[in-house]
Amino acid sequence: xxxxxxxxxxxxxxxxxxxxxxxxCYNIAINTGGMTNRVFIMALGELKIMxxxxxxxxxxxxxxxxxxxxxxxxxxxDRPQFITYAIxxxxxxxxCPIMSLIAIFLFKKPSLATxxxxxxxxxxxxxxxxxxxxxxxxxLLYRLVFDxxxxxxx
Numbered sequence: 001x002x003x004x005x006x007x008x009x010x011x012x013x014x015x016x017x018x019x020x021x022x023x024x025c026y027n028i029a030i031n032t033g034g035m036t037n038r039v040f041i042m043a044l045g046e047l048k049i050m051x052x053x054x055x056x057x058x059x060x061x062x063x064x065x066x067x068x069x070x071x072x073x074x075x076x077x078d079r080p081q082f083i084t085y086a087i088x089x090x091x092x093x094x095x096c097p098i099m100s101l102i103a104i105f106l107f108k109k110p111s112l113a114t115x116x117x118x119x120x121x122x123x124x125x126x127x128x129x130x131x132x133x134x135x136x137x138x139x140l141l142y143r144l145v146f147d148x149x150x151x152x153x154x
Contacts, residue, residue: 001084001142009055011142012063016054018134019126020099021047026125027103027118049106050099057098058091066090088135089127096126 002008024043029035032042070086100119104110108118 001139003146007142007146008063009059010145011138012058013055014141015134015138016058017047017051018138019095019130020051020054022129022134023099023122023126024050026129027122030121046103046107050103053102054095054099058095062091062094062098066094084139085131088130092126092130093123096123 002011021043024046025035025039028039028042028046032039066087067090069090070083074083074086076083097119100122101115104114104118108114
């Protein structure tokens with residue numbers, strides 16, 4: 001969707017904000033025994049650390065690898081939304097273990113078991129959050145801001 005580097009940075013920053021904030025809220029809710037209004041405030045502390053990290057990892061590493069992997073299962077001639085879904089899948093599949101690893105070093109007592117548990121619990125939530133909430137919301141917002149044609153698809 002982004003047409004140039006500026007748009008790529010804006011899109012990445014917006015998507016990272018949505019994904020990171022949602023995943024931080026999810027993890028805090030797990031660690032505190034459930035979702036409460038306080039979780040939304042608590043998440044802001046971690047967000048200021050994890051959001052820039054996610055942007056950098058996405059722009060410098062994952063954003064380069066994910067399309068390569070996606071085009072192993074889709075073709076450039078496939079419907080654009082399938083290409084978008086394939087790239088989003090691989091971004092999520094790569095970002096989740098990386099961000100889980102960073103989070104356990106910053107906010108938990110690091111161990112292999114902690115990493116495996118964190119990753120295993122985060123991966124399904126990250127896919128659901130990406131494909132049901134963040135992805136559609138951020139792409140709609142992006143099209144509105146950058147004056148792209150907004151279509152409602154059935």
